[in-house]
Amino acid sequence: MFTTLAFTFKNNSRLLAVVVVVVVAVVVVVIEVIVVVVIVVIVLVVVVVVVVVAVVVVVVVEVVVVVVVVVVVVVIVKVVVVVVIVVVVLVVVVVVVIVVVVVLVAVVVVVVAVIVVAVEEARKLR
Incomplete structure (x- = not known):
């Protein structure tokens, strides 16, 4: 099977180009998903730190005010x-969700476009 596949690629560079484009598209999608996950984790860590600092500030303010x-x-x-902290955290979470959705939609559009082009190229080869 591998010999036949190698022979097919050797004699048909367009098919090899289609396969390379699809592989590159998949790698790009994986990298983009990893980047999005890293960004979300960083934002969540920042949100947790902000909440912890806010709680400490509330406790300190409470002691002084008492x-x-x-x-x-x-x-x-x-x-x-607490209301201000909750509003800020909610705004940050909404912004992160919007960014993640936009990035994922862009990734899906790119992948669909690459697959459509690959299918069209494959049809031309037949």
Whole structure:
């Protein structure tokens, strides 16, 4: 089988070109998916760090405010800080999701285009 395949590639450079294009397209898609996963992991790590820092800030602010102001003011400040943190985290997550979706759609479009071209080339070879 391999001898026949090698003979086919040797005598038909267009078929070899189609196979090379498909292999390169698959490699590019794999690399893009890895890059997207790395970006998502980095963003999630940053979000976790921001939340931890925000909780520490809330605790520090609570200790300082308890000494200075009434307990009601502490609760109000705490709620406002937590709401701001949640809004910021949600905005970051939405932006990351949008970026990931756009990148994945672009990857799918490229792969479909490459496959269509490869199929057309294969049809021409017949």
